Amino acid sequence: MLVKKISELRKILSQARREGKTIGFVPTMGALHEGHFSLIRAARQETDFLVTSIFVNPTQFAPSEDFAQYPRDLEGDLKKAEEIGVDLVFAPSAEEMYTEGFATYVWQERLTERMCGLSRPGFFRGVATVVTKLFNIVGPCVAYFGQKDYQQSVVVRRMVRDLNMEVEIRVLPTVRQSDGLAMSSRNKHLSESERQEALCLYQALKEAEALVAAGERKSEKIIEKMREIVAGAPSARIDYMVVVDPENLEDIETIEGEVLVALAVWIGKTRLIDNMLISPEKSEA
Numbered sequence: 001m002l003v004k005k006i007s008e009l010r011k012i013l014s015q016a017r018r019e020g021k022t023i024g025f026v027p028t029m030g031a032l033h034e035g036h037f038s039l040i041r042a043a044r045q046e047t048d049f050l051v052t053s054i055f056v057n058p059t060q061f062a063p064s065e066d067f068a069q070y071p072r073d074l075e076g077d078l079k080k081a082e083e084i085g086v087d088l089v090f091a092p093s094a095e096e097m098y099t100e101g102f103a104t105y106v107w108q109e110r111l112t113e114r115m116c117g118l119s120r121p122g123f124f125r126g127v128a129t130v131v132t133k134l135f136n137i138v139g140p141c142v143a144y145f146g147q148k149d150y151q152q153s154v155v156v157r158r159m160v161r162d163l164n165m166e167v168e169i170r171v172l173p174t175v176r177q178s179d180g181l182a183m184s185s186r187n188k189h190l191s192e193s194e195r196q197e198a199l200c201l202y203q204a205l206k207e208a209e210a211l212v213a214a215g216e217r218k219s220e221k222i223i224e225k226m227r228e229i230v231a232g233a234p235s236a237r238i239d240y241m242v243v244v245d246p247e248n249l250e251d252i253e254t255i256e257g258e259v260l261v262a263l264a265v266w267i268g269k270t271r272l273i274d275n276m277l278i279s280p281e282k283s284e285a
C-alpha cells in the first residue's frame with residue numbers, strides 16, 4: 001500500500017496499534033537494493049506492521065551535491081517492497097514533509113563534527129531533522145538502520161536517547177556484493193571501470209583487518225597501507241580514512257579493543273563510504 005499523506009499514515013498506524021500490533025519502520029531514500037531488503041526482512045520477522053519510507057530528503061544535500069541525480073525508481077521500489085512483505089510504503093512529497101516557512105532543525109554536537117560531517121557540512125543536521133520528523137510521524141516503533149552508514153546509526157541512537165524518543169533502534173550488518181563492494185544506491189552511477197575501482201574501499205578494509213590480525217596496533221600504519229591500496233585505483237580520491245572508537249567516534253592511535261575503520265572515497269564523481277568493525281582479540285583467535 002502506498003501512502004503519501006502524513007494524516008493518512010497516522011490513521012492507518014493508529015488502527016494497527018489499536019489491534020495490538022507492533023510497528024517496524026525502515027527509513028530509506030529508495031532505489032531499493034539487498035542492503036535495504038535485509039533491514040526489511042528483519043523488521044518483517046520482528047514486528048507486526050511494517051512501514052518503509054522512501055524519501056530523498058532535500059535538507060541533507062548541500063546545493064553542490066547530487067540531490068537531483070540521486071537514483072529514483074518509485075514504481076520499481078513499490079513492486080519490490082510488496083513482494084518482500086512491506087505493509088505500507090510512505091513516500092511523501094518534499095512539500096508534504098517541509099511545509100512553507102519550515103524553520104526548525106535538529107542539531108547534534110560532537111558525533112556529527114567528524115568523518116562524513118566534516119566533508120558534508122549540514123548533512124547530519126538534515127539527517128537528524130528528517131529522522132526526527134519521520135519518528136514523530138510514525139510514532140513508537142522499532143526502527144532499522146544499516147551498519148553501512150555507521151556514523152548515521154551512532155548519531156540516531158544518541159538522538160533517540162537525548163530526546164527521549166519512543167523508538168528502539170536496531171542496526172544490521174552491511175550487505176555486500178559477492179566481490180565485497182558494499183551495496184549502495186549510488187553504485188548505479190559507476191561506469192564499468194569505476195565499478196572495478198570501487199573495490200578498493202573493501203580491499204583497504206580487508207588489509208586493515210589483516211594487519212590487525214598480524215599484530216599491527218598503530219592506526220597510523222594501518223591508514224598508510226590503506227592509502228596505498230586506494231592510490232592504486234586511478235579514479236579514486238580519498239575523502240577521509242579513520243580508525244576510531246566505535247561508540248564516541250574519537251580517533252584511536254593505538255588499538256587495544258574493538259575499533260571502527262571507516263573511509264569515504266570519491267570514485268570519479270561518485271562518493272562512496274564503507275567501514276568495518278575490527279577487534280584485535282577476534283583477529284588473534
Ligand code: AMP
Pocket residue numbers: 027028029030034035036038039144145146147148149172173174175176182183184185
Ligand atoms: P539509504 O536509502 O541509502 O538512505 O539507506 C537506508 C537504510 O539502509 C540506511 O539505514 C542504510 O544504512 C541502510 N543500508 C544502505 N545500504 C546498505 C547495505 N549495503 N547494507 C546494509 N544496510 C544498508
